[in-house]
Amino acid sequence: xxxxxxxxxxxxxxxxxxxxxxxxxxxxxxxxxxxxxxxxxxxxxxxxxxxxxxxxxxxxxxxxxxxxxxxxxxxxxxxxxxxxxxxxxxxxxxxxxxxxxxxxxxxxxxxxxxxxxxxxxxxxxxxxxxxxxxxxxxxxxxxxxxxxxxxxxxxxxxxxxxxxxxxxxxxxxxxxxxxxxxxxxxxxxxxxxxxxxxxxxxxxxxxxxxxxxxxxxxxxxxxxxxxxxxxxxxxxxxxxxxxxxxxxxxxxxxxxxxxxxxxxxxxxxxxxxxxxxxxxxxxxxxxxxxxxxxxxxxxxxxxxxxxxxxxxxxxxxxxxxxxxxxxxxxxxxxxxxxxxxxxxxxxxxxxxxxxxxxxxxxxxxxxxxxxxxxxxxxxxxxxxxxxxxxxxxxxxxxxxxxxxxxxxxxxxxxxxxxxxxxxxxxxxxxxxxxxxxxxxxxxxxxx
Amino acid sequence: xxxxxxxxxxxxxxxxxxxxxxxxxxxxxxxxxxxxxxxxxxxxxxxxxxxxxxxxxxxxxxxxxxxxxxxxxxxxxxxxxxxxxxxxxxxxxxxxxxxxxxxxxxxxxxxxxxxxxxxxxxxxxxxxxxxxxxxxxxxxxxxxxxxxxxxxxxxxxxxxxxxxxxxxxxxxxxxxxxxxxxxxxxxxxxxxxxxxxxxxxxxxxxxxxxxxxxxxxxxxxxxxxxxxxxxxxxxxxxxxxxxxxxxxxxxxxxxxxxxxxxxxxxxxxxxxxxxxxxxxxxxxxxxxxxxxxxxxxxxxxxxxxxxxxxxxxxxxxxxxxxxxxxxxxxxxxxxxxxxxxxxxxxxxxxxxxxx
Numbered sequence: 045x046x047x048x049x050x051x052x053x054x055x056x057x058x059x060x061x062x063x064x065x066x067x068x069x070x071x072x073x074x075x076x077x078x079x080x081x082x083x084x085x086x087x088x089x090x091x092x093x094x095x096x097x098x099x100x101x102x103x104x105x106x107x108x109x110x111x112x113x114x115x116x117x118x119x120x121x122x123x124x125x126x127x128x129x130x131x132x133x134x135x136x137x138x139x140x141x142x143x144x145x146x147x148x149x150x151x152x153x154x155x156x157x158x159x160x161x162x163x164x165x166x167x168x169x170x171x172x173x174x175x176x177x178x179x180x181x182x183x184x185x186x187x188x189x190x191x192x193x194x195x196x197x198x199x200x201x202x203x204x205x206x207x208x209x210x211x212x213x214x215x216x217x218x219x220x221x222x223x224x225x226x227x228x229x230x231x232x233x234x235x236x237x238x239x240x241x242x243x244x245x246x247x248x249x250x251x252x253x254x255x256x257x258x259x260x261x262x263x264x265x266x267x268x269x270x271x272x273x274x275x276x277x278x279x280x281x282x283x284x285x286x287x288x289x290x291x292x293x294x295x296x297x298x299x300x301x302x303x304x305x306x307x308x309x310x311x312x313x314x315x316x317x318x319x320x321x322x323x324x325x326x327x328x329x330x331x332x333x334x335x336x337x338x339x340x341x342x343x344x345x346x347x348x349x350x351x352x353x354x355x356x357x358x359x360x361x362x363x364x365x366x367x368x369x370x371x372x373x374x375x376x377x378x379x380x381x382x383x384x385x386x387x388x389x390x391x392x393x394x395x396x397x398x399x400x401x402x403x404x405x406x407x408x409x410x411x412x413x414x415x416x417x418x419x420x421x422x423x424x425x426x427x428x429x430x431x432x433x434x435x436x437x438x439x440x441x442x443x444x445x446x447x448x449x450x451x452x453x454x455x456x457x458x459x460x461x462x463x464x465x466x467x468x469x470x471x472x473x474x475x476x477x478x479x480x481x482x483x484x485x486x487x488x489x490x491x
Numbered sequence: 492x493x494x495x496x497x498x499x500x501x502x503x504x505x506x507x508x509x510x511x512x513x514x515x516x517x518x519x520x521x522x523x524x525x526x527x528x529x530x531x532x533x534x535x536x537x538x539x540x541x542x543x544x545x546x547x548x549x550x551x552x553x554x555x556x557x558x559x560x561x562x563x564x565x566x567x568x569x570x571x572x573x574x575x576x577x578x579x580x581x582x583x584x585x586x587x588x589x590x591x592x593x594x595x596x597x598x599x600x601x602x603x604x605x606x607x608x609x610x611x612x613x614x615x616x617x618x619x620x621x622x623x624x625x626x627x628x629x630x631x632x633x634x635x636x637x638x639x640x641x642x643x644x645x646x647x648x649x650x651x652x653x654x655x656x657x658x659x660x661x662x663x664x665x666x667x668x669x670x671x672x673x674x675x676x677x678x679x680x681x682x683x684x685x686x687x688x689x690x691x692x693x694x695x696x697x698x699x700x701x702x703x704x705x706x707x708x709x710x711x712x713x714x715x716x717x718x719x720x721x722x723x724x725x726x727x728x729x730x731x732x733x734x735x736x737x738x739x740x741x742x743x744x745x746x747x748x749x750x751x752x753x754x755x756x757x758x759x760x761x762x763x764x765x766x767x768x769x770x771x772x773x774x775x776x777x778x779x780x781x782x783x784x785x786x787x788x789x790x791x792x793x794x795x796x797x798x799x800x801x802x803x804x805x806x807x808x809x810x811x812x813x814x815x816x817x818x819x820x821x822x823x824x825x826x827x828x829x830x831x832x833x834x835x836x837x838x839x840x841x842x843x844x845x846x
Contacts, residue, residue, distance in 0.1 A: 136542035163745040235652035
């Protein structure tokens with residue numbers, strides 16, 4: 045080793061040991077606080093959507109801590125853990141924070157990845173830690189009897205398919221006019237993308253529209269063949285279930301083959317600013333389903349602007365992301381966490397909740413219209429009521445939004461999915477899962 | 492650490508007495524087993540078992556699998572993860588569709604299915620070499636991702652095309668807990684390490700090395716090159732198949748086509764490069780490096796105060812830069828991998844003790 049490399053090694057060693065030894069003295073004491081382990085993916089291919097999403101989460105929790113003085117006086121301690129959107133790192137984060145941190149208790153974990161949500165299912169059942177995935181959970185986990193610790197809150201793709209069909213029915217003049225209408229679903233060829241094949245087949249049989257399913261292999265940078273196929277089939281509407289780069293490429297290719305853009309309806313993951321803007325002028329008039337409505341004209345979003353963003357306390361580096369789909373998604377997610385804490389505190393007392401208490405709280409959520417008004421979240425969230433029977437929320441609802449070249453316009457109010465339509469099919473799938481895994485479903489009385 | 496010394500091909504350097512190296516080896520193996528089956532389960536916490544020890548061991552095993560092919564037989568593969576996925580999907584379907592099959596049977600059969608697949612994808616090795624062969628093994632990677640995405644039968648028509656680990660039981664013991672999963676992983680690994688040693692020290696292993704060092708000479712000596720090459724793919728894929736089952740069922744608890752993507756194949760390749768080619772225990776060093784470094788860096792950030800001083804996004808990105816820089820540093824300073832480092836260290840200590 046040369047003198048230079050020795051010096052460098054020594055310096056590096058000194059920095060590292062300083063970092064390690066200075067640590068404990070500066071670590072915050074978390075006793076009396078509620079831990080919010082924030083699973084981040086600030087690196088990797090999906091970082092651009094995480095950055096505003098994480099900021100929405102952090103900003104709302106900072107607002108609750110600093111302006112409202114915590115949840116009934118209980119402060120929330122945010123502790124970030126980088127998963128890079130990989131399951132391996134996510135498991136490490138879960139193990140690191142499942143039992144709390146420095147005295148702060150863990151009440152629930154939001155894994156921020158559908159794959160990680162699935163991977164944690166068995167572990168969380170053993171550890172009795174609730175796993176919450178608003179908008180991205182496992183649909184079969186709606187059945188809380190089989191999945192006591194999974195909470196696929198707010199949304200699922202089967203209901204989305206139904207909402208799309210209902211919206212198209214409204215456009216063509218009623219469900220009875222759907223006969224003969226051709227609806228093509230262009231889907232990302234993955235478990236996520238294939239999830240709508242089954243419900244659309246059921247709906248097609250029910251209403252008589254023609255159901256055309258066309259896969260796009262990941263990542264979807266080439267779609268000429270698929271859009272030619274859509275043209276040849278004479279599709280009237282396209283339900284675009286994209287992911288990442290697939291969405292803007294679809295919009296641009298549609299323009300090239302001459303498919304009208306206002307007949308393309310994007311999935312919730314095809315409906316952010318970053319999905320439409322890269323397609324340029326071709327995206328003007330593009331429609332999308334929205335469960336996390338964008339915009340800054342909501343009471344709570346205005347408060348965040350005043351107390352957090354304008355006060356320079358926001359986690360956003362780029363303020364143009366304020367009020368975007370992903371930012372508001374983060375705010376909505378943080379609201380579900382804070383409201384769960386309130387629900388739990390009403391029963392267990394105004395103190396940090398344990399994971400078991402968090403499970404009870406998440407299972408007894410009731411964010412009704414009155415509470416939504418108090419939160420200043422009218423139009424931002426639709427009522428959310430959970431039970432042992434239904435870990436998703438009894439009423440799934442979404443809006444249709446339209447891209448105007450600059451931002452999204454909201455076209456409709458909440459369109460509600462019929463909660464009974466697929467309930468039995470999902471229950472049956474959950475029962476099959478329980479049989480495969482040897483799980484005895486809980487009964488109501490145990491709670 | 493004790494068992495690492497065992498791998499050092501250092502017979503020439505050791506003390507003169509004939510029986511000492513053999514005894515020492517035996518003692519080291521015994522210590523290794525006591526640590527693996529006694530000390531670790533007694534003291535390790537759930538966090539250590541579930542998020543550090545289990546993935547390190549399983550990735551080390553993946554490294555061994557690829558090392559058999561690459562380090563000993565001199566062949567290449569960029570499809571390691573695909574063979575792992577064949578293993579895990581086979582095991583899942585075996586458990587599902589033949590519930591009476593005991594767990595060891597499932598592991599062996601899953602390994603054999605992966606081995607058969609490995610032979611098929613190893614066929615191009617009979618005609619092409621080096622870079623071109625690497626490119627052709629990529630085919631396995633894409634083929635199996637496509638297969639498991641497009642034929643939901645493999646995942647028992649699961650809605651998300653994900654398979655979830657079945658209940659792991661052996662002789663009535665429930666292996667679901669972190670300790671149970673650890674014991675499963677470490678038992679399978681111990682057996683496979685034993686098998687790997689047997690293979691590389693057998694005629695098969697010696698002939699692989701002959702082919703690796705000079706193929707023409709090997710065939711002149713009467714070694715059946717084509718057959719040996721396919722056997723290398725079969726053995727390596729057998730190991731990978733079993734490794735895939737452990738990764739999916741004992742570590743992640745789930746698996747889908749994307750769990751075993753090209754990134755994973757590259758990771759396994761890096762483990763071999765960092766750990767050292769043609770070693771057995773070096774792979775665990777490589778795996779420990781790949782698994783631990785990002786976590787250690789993250790803990791350093793947590794323990795220090797940097798997170799409060801600077802932008803979290805910049806710090807997480809910086810961690811990746813540092814991780815990459817360390818890899819480059821190691822590969823430049825020690826092209827033979829970490830195991831060569833350790834070997835030299837051990838020799839130096841022995842030298843001092845002897846003098």
